[in-house]
Amino acid sequence: MTSFAAIPALALGDLRDRVRRRSFLAVLAAAAYLGLETIRGNVIVAFGDFTGGATSAWAGTLMAIVANSFLSLAGFWVVKGSIARDRATGVGQILAATPLTRVAYTLSKAVSHFLVLAAMVGVLWVAAVAFQWRAPGAAELDLGAIALPMLLFTLPALAVVAALAVLFETIPLLARGFGNFAWLFVWSALLVLPITTPFFDLLGLRHFQQGVGAVVRELEPAWNGDFRITLAAGSPPPTRTFVWRGFEVGDGLLGERALALAVALALALAAAIPFDRFDPARRRLRAPGPRRSARDRENRESAASGPIRPPSLAPLAPAARDFSLLTLALHELRVALCGMPRWWRLGAAVLLVGGALAPDTARPLWLAAGFLWPALLWSGLGVREREAGVDAILAAAPLARRRQLPALLVAGLLAGLATTGGAIVRALGSGQLAAAAATLAGLAAMPLLALAFGLLARGSRLFEGLFIAAWYVGPLQQTPGFDFAAASTAAVAAGTPYRFALAGAALLAVALAVERRRGLDGDARFG
Amino acid sequence: MRLTIEGLGKRYRGGTWGLRGVDLELGPGVVGLLGPNGAGKSTLLRLLATISRPTEGRVLWNGEDIVARPEPLRRVLGYLPQDFGVYPNLTAREFLAYLAAAKGLARAAARQRIEALLELVALRDDAGRPLGGFSGGMRQRVGIAQALLADPQLLVVDEPTTGLDPEERVRFRNLLSDLSGERIVILSTHIVPDVESVATDLVAIDHGRQIAHDPPEDWLAAVEGRVWQWTVPSAELAAVRERFRISGALRRAEGVEVRAVAESAPTPEARPVAPTLEDGYLWTVERARREGRLAA
Known part of the structure; x- marks a missing residue:
């Protein structure tokens, strides 16, 4: 079998592994929920004051718009991580020892990612059929017309997302949490740039705006091009409807969507370039400092070959047992920091000092940055020990998690204070006690939420995805209900950070209960 | 000190019994836990290390049930899992310091203990290097060192010689022999020579069932x-x-x-x-299979 002939088999194997996980059901359930919320009118797609009437073409287009907007964002986080799993399980090294080429491997991963995303699109297609079926005064049900926008726009867009997920995973800097955060900005650019500039429309949103917009313009020549996808809670629903008969599928449109598929293919191929083929020698580890290197060299030079009879080990005095929460918290912080590049500390120092010196008008920006910087330290809480395989050793320690969980929370708080401490001190100094207290509450909320999501999902991506979306809407855009950093006075007044802290505490309690339940089935990490 | 195991069993999801009907009474010394791959050795050790909970039966540490009250055992437990990981960006010294903090050792005492352990497992010269660059054998030695951090009275080691070179294996056997005086050491392996010179007690498990618990001399006598x-x-x-x-x-x-x-x-x-002990082990397993003692 040639390397390329193996791609379907590899993709299928990877897909089987995924669909047999419980998390896959959760992913499909999330897609179903998205479809349901759209059917119920809680996701609004509006062109000015217009939305589509109940035709099959609109049902399909509506779901395609929703999928291209939301699935393209969340789908990336859903599929990313498959190469890391191959690395962790050792399957990667077995594959690396076969004639399989890097290109075939990255292509097979992209195909597998795409199939997972396509399954989610399938759920939305069913939702679109339901939407059309239950709509009052609906036109005739046309399954093909419902499917067409998804085939034309959603699947090529998600092919690009699938390929980008592979590319991110093969670039060391983007492979882990940083890449998960960076995706929000890449996705925003892919979404917005084609609407405001001639940038190639990979996600297809411009087609929706211009294609459907042409019908709107016939009804309302003064329509200013306003096209929005919002949650019902955040904006009033459109009051007028248009009749959408569907896209005219011409060579130009087909060619453009085929080009999107070609871009996806090119990205998947490009992913093979930085892919390390599971060679651990190509992974960068923290280098020992100069002092340590010299000491090691000295030791090595003075060391003779070790004796067969080991030196004896003195018994440990009873007084040697003296647990310190702060000591363990500092060790947890060190474990977290060790996975970060050296410039992380420099950035934290800049944020700490800058937050203390910046004028009050710049406070929101410093706080937003101060909350984003330690997010990768938070996202590993409750996850690192499992990923590193240290969990069984820790579980056998006295009072295991009852000691470790508070230490993790303290470590998370310290990480947050390292970047926002300056801004908090400045707020205290200028008498803004409520703002400082709210920011502290927000800081406490992050480790609580990170730990809870980490324990529940047994991974960091769920927290990373939710955090970056909430951070974008909250501290950055200063939407009061999401501003957990208390960057705006409205968020301080609304008590948003306290709500996040309470939610974090409650969610952690749920996560611990779930862990305990899991423990009854096997592991006893909280015994 | 006494470790009592009564009718211990563990059933996994799907109804498969990984272990069933284990009864042991153990005092200070080295217990060699032998059995083929998949026999249930690691399952038994995870139960003893309070990582998993038994489905039936109980384990008593000095008369106290370790499920109801795991802490008295955990305070004096050293555990080396078969598959364990490390934080690749921490040095060996930092990793051991982290685990010492988790085990509740005071900083000064931990520092001394870590240096002694690094010397013991011949890693002093490499203690300042990130663990990600360690060979499998070196990582295994770090694992052995962490198991000894809290001066355990019960030392549970699962396939500890995996990845060790012949010299390291000899060193490890000597270490176990030295340690066994005032503590219970349970060493799981499928390599009989690993326990030949150090074990005071042998336990054989096959298909999740305990098939023997004897002194090594009895196995040799049986196959004579x-x-x-x-x-x-x-x-x-x-x-x-x-x-x-x-x-x-x-x-x-x-x-x-x-x-x-x-x-x-x-x-x-x-x-x-x-006969050698390996012959005795083969004979013990063979006889148990022939006598149908492995039926669930």
Whole structure:
């Protein structure tokens, strides 16, 4: 079998592994929920004051718009991580020892990612059929017309997302949490740039705006091009409807969507370039400092070959047992920091000092940055020990998690204070006690939420995805209900950070209960 | 100190029993836990290390149930899992300091203990290097060091010699021998020579069932006069392997010298030889299978 002939088999194997996980059901359930919320009118797609009437073409287009907007964002986080799993399980090294080429491997991963995303699109297609079926005064049900926008726009867009997920995973800097955060900005650019500039429309949103917009313009020549996808809670629903008969599928449109598929293919191929083929020698580890290197060299030079009879080990005095929460918290912080590049500390120092010196008008920006910087330290809480395989050793320690969980929370708080401490001190100094207290509450909320999501999902991506979306809407855009950093006075007044802290505490309690339940089935990490 | 195991069993999701009906009474010394791959050794050790909870039966540490009250045991427990990981960006010294903090050791005492352990496992020279650059054997030695951090009274080590070179294996066996005086050491392995020189007690498990718990001398006595050796042409080796339980084969100029465990001489040329513990282990497993003691 040639390397390329193996791609379907590899993709299928990877897909089987995924669909047999419980998390896959959760992913499909999330897609179903998205479809349901759209059917119920809680996701609004509006062109000015217009939305589509109940035709099959609109049902399909509506779901395609929703999928291209939301699935393209969340789908990336859903599929990313498959190469890391191959690395962790050792399957990667077995594959690396076969004639399989890097290109075939990255292509097979992209195909597998795409199939997972396509399954989610399938759920939305069913939702679109339901939407059309239950709509009052609906036109005739046309399954093909419902499917067409998804085939034309959603699947090529998600092919690009699938390929980008592979590319991110093969670039060391983007492979882990940083890449998960960076995706929000890449996705925003892919979404917005084609609407405001001639940038190639990979996600297809411009087609929706211009294609459907042409019908709107016939009804309302003064329509200013306003096209929005919002949650019902955040904006009033459109009051007028248009009749959408569907896209005219011409060579130009087909060619453009085929080009999107070609871009996806090119990205998947490009992913093979930085892919390390599971060679651990190509992974960068923290280098020992100069002092340590010299000491090691000295030791090595003075060391003779070790004796067969080991030196004896003195018994440990009873007084040697003296647990310190702060000591363990500092060790947890060190474990977290060790996975970060050296410039992380420099950035934290800049944020700490800058937050203390910046004028009050710049406070929101410093706080937003101060909350984003330690997010990768938070996202590993409750996850690192499992990923590193240290969990069984820790579980056998006295009072295991009852000691470790508070230490993790303290470590998370310290990480947050390292970047926002300056801004908090400045707020205290200028008498803004409520703002400082709210920011502290927000800081406490992050480790609580990170730990809870980490324990529940047994991974960091769920927290990373939710955090970056909430951070974008909250501290950055200063939407009061999401501003957990208390960057705006409205968020301080609304008590948003306290709500996040309470939610974090409650969610952690749920996560611990779930862990305990899991423990009854096997592991006893909280015994 | 006393470790009592009564009717211990563990059923996994899907209804499969990984372990069933284990009864042991253990005091200070080295217990060699032997069994083929998948026999249930690691399951038993995870139960003893309070990582998993038993489905039936109980484990008592000095008379206290370790499920109801795991802390008295955990305070004096050292555990080396079969598959364990490390934080690749921490140095060996930092990693041990982290685990010492988790085990509740005071900083000064932990520092001293870590240096002594690094010396003990011959890693002092590499203690400042990130663990991600360590070989499998070096990582295993870090694992052994962490298991000894809290001066355990019960040391549970699962396949501890995996990845160790011959010299390290000898060093580890000597270490276990030195440690065993005032503590219980439970060492799981499927490599009989690993326990041959150090074990004071042997436990055999197969298909999740305890099939023996004896001193090593009993296993040797049981197989005395039942170990045979003879030479066969190379071409006949496969056929001989099918007919007899071969415990060893050595290529010679005149053919292959085979060693088998059997009730009576397998061939007229076979001559009885002195048994080893490996022969005793094979005989014990064989006899249990023959007597149907492994049926669930």
